[in-house]
Amino acid sequence: MSEEPLLSVENLRTTFTTDQEQIRAVDGVSFSVPSRQTLGVVGESGSGKSVTARSILGLVDAPGEVHPDSEIRYHDPTFVQQIARKYPDQVQWDDDGDGFVTVEAGSGEGDSVTVERGSVDLVAAPDTVVRSVRGSEIAMVFQDALSSLNPVYTVGNQIRELLGIHQGVTGSEATERAAELLESVGIPDPKRRLDEYPHQFSGGMQQRAVIALALACDPSVLLCDEPTTALDVTIQAQILELLERLQRERGLSIVFITHDMGVIAQVADSVAVMYAGEIVERASVSRLFDDPKHPYARGLLQSIPGLTGDVDRLPTIDGSVPTPNEPATYCRYAPRCPKAFEECETIHPEHVSVGEGDHTAACLLYPESAGLAERLDRHHDTEETHE
Amino acid sequence: MSDSTTADDAGRTDASNPLVTVDGLRTYYESEQLVGGKPVKAVDGVSFEIGRGETFGIVGESGCGKTTLGRSILQLEDVDEGRVSFDGTDVTTLGRRGLKEWRRDAQMVYQNPMSSINERMTVGEIVREPLEVHNWETAASRRERVQELLDRVGLRPEHYHRYPHQFSGGQRQRVGIARALALEPEFIVLDEPVSALDVSVQAKILNLLSDLQEEFGLTYMLIAHDLSVVRHICDRVGVMYLGKLMEVGPTERLFTSPQNPYTRSLLSAIPQPDPDVGADRITLRGTPPNPRDPPAGCVFSTRCPFAIRQPEHEELGDEQWAAIAQFRRMIRERASSTTLERAKQRLGMGTQFTPIREVAEDLFGSLTYPEAVEETLTRATELVADGDVTEARDLLDDEFSTVCEHESPQQHEVGNGRSSRCHRHREEYREPGDYLRDAGDYLPE
Numbered sequence A: 001m002s003e004e005p006l007l008s009v010e011n012l013r014t015t016f017t018t019d020q021e022q023i024r025a026v027d028g029v030s031f032s033v034p035s036r037q038t039l040g041v042v043g044e045s046g047s048g049k050s051v052t053a054r055s056i057l058g059l060v061d062a063p064g065e066v067h068p069d070s071e072i073r074y075h076d077p078t079f080v081q082q083i084a085r086k087y088p089d090q091v092q093w094d095d096d097g098d099g100f101v102t103v104e105a106g107s108g109e110g111d112s113v114t115v116e117r118g119s120v121d122l123v124a125a126p127d128t129v130v131r132s133v134r135g136s137e138i139a140m141v142f143q144d145a146l147s148s149l150n151p152v153y154t155v156g157n158q159i160r161e162l163l164g165i166h167q168g169v170t171g172s173e174a175t176e177r178a179a180e181l182l183e184s185v186g187i188p189d190p191k192r193r194l195d196e197y198p199h200q201f202s203g204g205m206q207q208r209a210v211i212a213l214a215l216a217c218d219p220s221v222l223l224c225d226e227p228t229t230a231l232d233v234t235i236q237a238q239i240l241e242l243l244e245r246l247q248r249e250r251g252l253s254i255v256f257i258t259h260d261m262g263v264i265a266q267v268a269d270s271v272a273v274m275y276a277g278e279i280v281e282r283a284s285v286s287r288l289f290d291d292p293k294h295p296y297a298r299g300l301l302q303s304i305p306g307l308t309g310d311v312d313r314l315p316t317i318d319g320s321v322p323t324p325n326e327p328a329t330y331c332r333y334a335p336r337c338p339k340a341f342e343e344c345e346t347i348h349p350e351h352v353s354v355g356e357g358d359h360t361a362a363c364l365l366y367p368e369s370a371g372l373a374e375r376l377d378r379h380h381d382t383e384e385t386h387e
Numbered sequence B: 001m002s003d004s005t006t007a008d009d010a011g012r013t014d015a016s017n018p019l020v021t022v023d024g025l026r027t028y029y030e031s032e033q034l035v036g037g038k039p040v041k042a043v044d045g046v047s048f049e050i051g052r053g054e055t056f057g058i059v060g061e062s063g064c065g066k067t068t069l070g071r072s073i074l075q076l077e078d079v080d081e082g083r084v085s086f087d088g089t090d091v092t093t094l095g096r097r098g099l100k101e102w103r104r105d106a107q108m109v110y111q112n113p114m115s116s117i118n119e120r121m122t123v124g125e126i127v128r129e130p131l132e133v134h135n136w137e138t139a140a141s142r143r144e145r146v147q148e149l150l151d152r153v154g155l156r157p158e159h160y161h162r163y164p165h166q167f168s169g170g171q172r173q174r175v176g177i178a179r180a181l182a183l184e185p186e187f188i189v190l191d192e193p194v195s196a197l198d199v200s201v202q203a204k205i206l207n208l209l210s211d212l213q214e215e216f217g218l219t220y221m222l223i224a225h226d227l228s229v230v231r232h233i234c235d236r237v238g239v240m241y242l243g244k245l246m247e248v249g250p251t252e253r254l255f256t257s258p259q260n261p262y263t264r265s266l267l268s269a270i271p272q273p274d275p276d277v278g279a280d281r282i283t284l285r286g287t288p289p290n291p292r293d294p295p296a297g298c299v300f301s302t303r304c305p306f307a308i309r310q311p312e313h314e315e316l317g318d319e320q321w322a323a324i325a326q327f328r329r330m331i332r333e334r335a336s337s338t339t340l341e342r343a344k345q346r347l348g349m350g351t352q353f354t355p356i357r358e359v360a361e362d363l364f365g366s367l368t369y370p371e372a373v374e375e376t377l378t379r380a381t382e383l384v385a386d387g388d389v390t391e392a393r394d395l396l397d398d399e400f401s402t403v404c405e406h407e408s409p410q411q412h413e414v415g416n417g418r419s420s421r422c423h424r425h426r427e428e429y430r431e432p433g434d435y436l437r438d439a440g441d442y443l444p445e
């Protein structure tokens, strides 16, 4: 198994500019999603987790804007090859040049180029490329299933339409495929359900239908934004089980966005914890729960009721998530952090390794082994890269 | 009801003098359909007690009737049957004046505190309104009282003239709590008070509620779908499903050794914030039935993984059993479709059912069954194919249905102040826990 990511995000910044201020909803976020794995993105409201997902698919509406220096790279070789052939003058070998298609391993050139390894940068790519990614390569499932379904068309017609547009499948073949899709997401009596309208489905069945729609064009990556938050716990369990099965059967890579640490523990292979537009800790799921390092991640885990057992008062985090409306030249968690010290107000913490694997945290307390001066130096040094 | 005493025992708390006693409460909603519509049994014969100073939790999934139960207790809904006594007085018989007086003592905090409030009111006015309605003392002392309340729930004096939309969700809930406290009630129904809030804000509101309870000797009934919240603050918990109270008991015991099959399934569905658990989870299939058309026997029987089987089917594997249950659900649903729908269907018009042989192949194709079962399934399939859906349903009922589908279970005492509604607590059947242990033997590899 290769450790090559299928999707990687580098220094993603998405800002919303209004008359009064510029909100840095996503402020320098980097992560990668390996093939057939699930990356959990966890955070409270205002952390920027949903905007991150929307940015990947180019679904950020004005006044929102993805900063042009951000990189969102999709690495599927077949897709990269297809785009490389279509846009030969945009192909750059390795990192040499400024085309939006990067080929790292391959041969030939022009419209007969073959790509074994490479990526397409969706930030630099033209809209038509992004549109061809949306749905067919990377699909999204939102929290509110009803808003993703059209109330005036039957569920069957919505799937058939998608199949027609993206895959040129029509008529009885499309009906057959639509029924198969409904069946694969566990909707009983699928042929009959095709003729029903979204409001005739229960909440759980609506979310299944949305997942069927998302799968219609056979994507490789599924971005799930709080897909079970609106559902009851027994229905949530069904949907989580469904996603797990679909991942196994179809080899999907999943980005699962949620505020629920319980859900994260169950679905994720690795986790990114977001706070005020930034990722503050990255770890495998077991490392994060066994040994969280960032003070915010620790606080978040402690404030889950029921987890701390029989205590009268829940440990709380004072204050609330700030709106990131200025460049981070300090630690955004400092006003609430029980461990904060003077320098936290003036130095922006960078990600440093805090343990085995890719466990990193952005906090001036780390690396633990280093003395204060050395630590500050380390975080200070990388400052320039951050504006 | 032969075991009717058990219901009372279940509600008894250490405080032998309950503040609230709910007895056989039923709240039905009339059907919107004009002809042949059945009422929705939102609350269907619920009994429990809440001790003075206690926090009693009601949990359940959407549509189980928990919010209607809360509203019925506060007489915000018309109750069809049963009694709600508050401090010894049956409040279901109170007249308008009596009710208004009683409402000083019994208040409600909503999930979205501002939903029932005029948006143009300031925070001060919102908290003050109940004082005005009940003519609390003098105007000056009302103002003072509001300031005191704002301070008590952690808001600042200058918030008096702000508008709720300028507030965060957590602050708005503080306003809702201050308003509920205004008339010094004894009892507060908290309806999903923290479910719209982020985890770190939730914790603060929950802490505030505990502080207030201690300070003012309040009694709470907390309605929630989030079991971790309930576990954290409730002394005792009732679990609802489709209008019925399935299990009642002290919180820790209910969470650590649930007795009722539904409680077990519900608890096992909660994603634990620990990546190492989760292997032996019970995943319920299907969705709760329409409350307009609840199952004839136990309300949980259509989804219950513990359902009692006829002796000759005891050893069927879980997968085999689940496929039969699914098949029966589909045939039941088809049998209940209207004659017109079926006529159209046979003429190839309108709604299209998946051909039944295809369904049977999908469900049973990869599974093996004892010969007798196989035969029944094939016969039922052929009957449906010939258009005799009701006959197929009856055939399957004869073969597979048991007491769980015929008879609504009583509330049984199950020890340690707990009670549970399930036939498996009867002597002739195995207890749910024992059944689960034994069932392991029948699971397919």
Ligand code: SF4
Pocket: A294, A295, A296, A331, A332, A333, A334, A335, A337, A338, A339, A340, A341, A344, A349, A362, A363, A364, A365
């Ligand atoms: S950098 Fe300072 S304020 Fe920020 S999390 Fe670390 S200790 Fe706390």
Ligand code: SF4
Pocket: B260, B261, B262, B298, B299, B300, B301, B302, B304, B305, B306, B307, B308, B404, B409, B421, B422, B423, B424
């Ligand atoms: S009575 Fe039967 S169906 Fe109902 S909970 Fe008990 S075992 Fe399950």
